[in-house]
Amino acid sequence: MSINFEGRVAIVTGAGNGLGRSHALALADRGAKVVVNDLGGARDGTGASSDAAMEVVSMIEAAGGEAFAHGANVAKFDEVQDMVSQAMAKWGRVDILINNAGILRDKSFSKMDLADFQLVMDVHLMGSVNCTKAVWEIMREQNYGRIVMTTSASGMYGNFGQTNYGAAKMAVLGFMNTLVLEGGKNNIHVNALAPTAGTRMTEDLLPAAVLDLMTAESVSAGALVLCDESAPTRTILCAGAGGYATANMYETDGIFLPKENQNPDVIVSKWGELSDTADHKALESGGKQTEKFVMKAMAALQG
Numbered sequence: 480m481s482i483n484f485e486g487r488v489a490i491v492t493g494a495g496n497g498l499g500r501s502h503a504l505a506l507a508d509r510g511a512k513v514v515v516n517d518l519g520g521a522r523d524g525t526g527a528s529s530d531a532a533m534e535v536v537s538m539i540e541a542a543g544g545e546a547f548a549h550g551a552n553v554a555k556f557d558e559v560q561d562m563v564s565q566a567m568a569k570w571g572r573v574d575i576l577i578n579n580a581g582i583l584r585d586k587s588f589s590k591m592d593l594a595d596f597q598l599v600m601d602v603h604l605m606g607s608v609n610c611t612k613a614v615w616e617i618m619r620e621q622n623y624g625r626i627v628m629t630t631s632a633s634g635m636y637g638n639f640g641q642t643n644y645g646a647a648k649m650a651v652l653g654f655m656n657t658l659v660l661e662g663g664k665n666n667i668h669v670n671a672l673a674p675t676a677g678t679r680m681t682e683d684l685l686p687a688a689v690l691d692l693m694t695a696e697s698v699s700a701g702a703l704v705l706c707d708e709s710a711p712t713r714t715i716l717c718a719g720a721g722g723y724a725t726a727n728m729y730e731t732d733g734i735f736l737p738k739e740n741q742n743p744d745v746i747v748s749k750w751g752e753l754s755d756t757a758d759h760k761a762l763e764s765g766g767k768q769t770e771k772f773v774m775k776a777m778a779a780l781q782g
Contacts, residue, residue, distance in 0.1 A: 482707045484511035488570045489706065490562070492516045492553050492610055493580030495531030498629075498676055501695035502577050502702050503535055507544040509703070511575065514566050515539075515548045518580070545570075553580045553606030556613070563613040573614045575706045577627045577672075578607040578651070581644075588642045596643040603629075603647035607654060615662075624667035625706045628655050630715060631673055635726055652715065659713040660764060668712035670705040673726060674698040675719030692720040730768065732758040735775040 489506045493499040495517030507513050515535045519528035532548035539546040549565060551558035566573055582602050584595035607628055618624025633641045634648025651671065658669040676695045685693070701718035704710060715726040734753045736745055746753070762768055 482703055484509045487574040488512045488566060488572050489575035490514040491577045491579055494535055495519055498674055498695050498698055499579040500535050501699040505699040505703055507539040512545040512570050515546055516551055516562060518550055518552050553610055554601040556609045559609045559613045572621055573617050574623060575625045576610055576614050578610055579629050580606050584643060585640045587640050599643035600647050604650045607651050618667050619665045622666050625710055626669045627702060627705045628671040630671045668710045671715045672702050673715055673717040697721050727761045729759040729761050731756055735779050
């Protein structure tokens with residue numbers, strides 16, 4: 480096997496069931512020591528149990544691997560810190576973090592309680608922030624890290640009844656984009672996985688025949704690519720039912736308007752030109768947008 484994680488230590492959140500479980504088992508199968516994190520709650524975030532995480536640990540150990548379970552609630556930084564401290568005490572390093580833990584509280588926005596919106600943001604976004612913060616300095620000091628965010632088509636494209644989930648899943652991409660810039664010099668690669676799979680999150684949304692195609696294992700195959708030493712950085716890998724693709728955000732080249740024409744009527748009249756995708760690009764940082772517009776303005780002044 481060309482992708483190998485011997486000597487690497489991985490933390491997978493939400494690893495008691497579904498995708499997280501599959502990720503943890505796949506990493507262990509290729510040699511990683513794994514922290515199996517799971518609060519053990521229902522898919523709406525209620526309840527707690529260590530049974531699922533312990534089962535995954537038992538499976539890894541039965542196959543000759545090393546793992547331990549930790550029930551940290553990723554939305555609570557002190558619990559996450561304890562989990563990372565235990566990993567460091569046991570194995571002395573953390574090389575891989577897969578931010579997978581998540582919950583659903585689906586309702587149309589008009590009917591959604593703001594507490595449900597906040598809770599989903601806390602688990603998906605702040606959970607990813609907390610776990611990343613807890614391992615960031617470790618990865619910087621060892622000059623190596625591979626971090627995977629879990630995003631979703633619901634965030635990138637929208638999905639009825641998921642304003643909270645969609646907002647959180649788009650937010651982790653903004654988080655990723657800046658971490659890429661800050662972690663690059665220390666060999667920390669940060670990517671995102673946009674999965675679709677037949678898990679308890681989707682089991683009552685899709686017919687059985689479709690769910691049979693959407694295996695968690697097919698998604699984990701993609702996740703492991705993002706955990707590898709040769710992983711890309713700032714990549715959104717979409718995976719599901721054996722299909723794999725990358726998603727990108729592009730910006731059109733746009734137009735320049737002199738001061739006397741900088742008004743909404745002219746902008747509307749130029750809409751076709753400014754939204755023309757012929758020369759669109761994926762920008763490397765927020766500053767690149769400023770640079771592009773300033774260069775257009777300077778070229779116009781000099782011309």
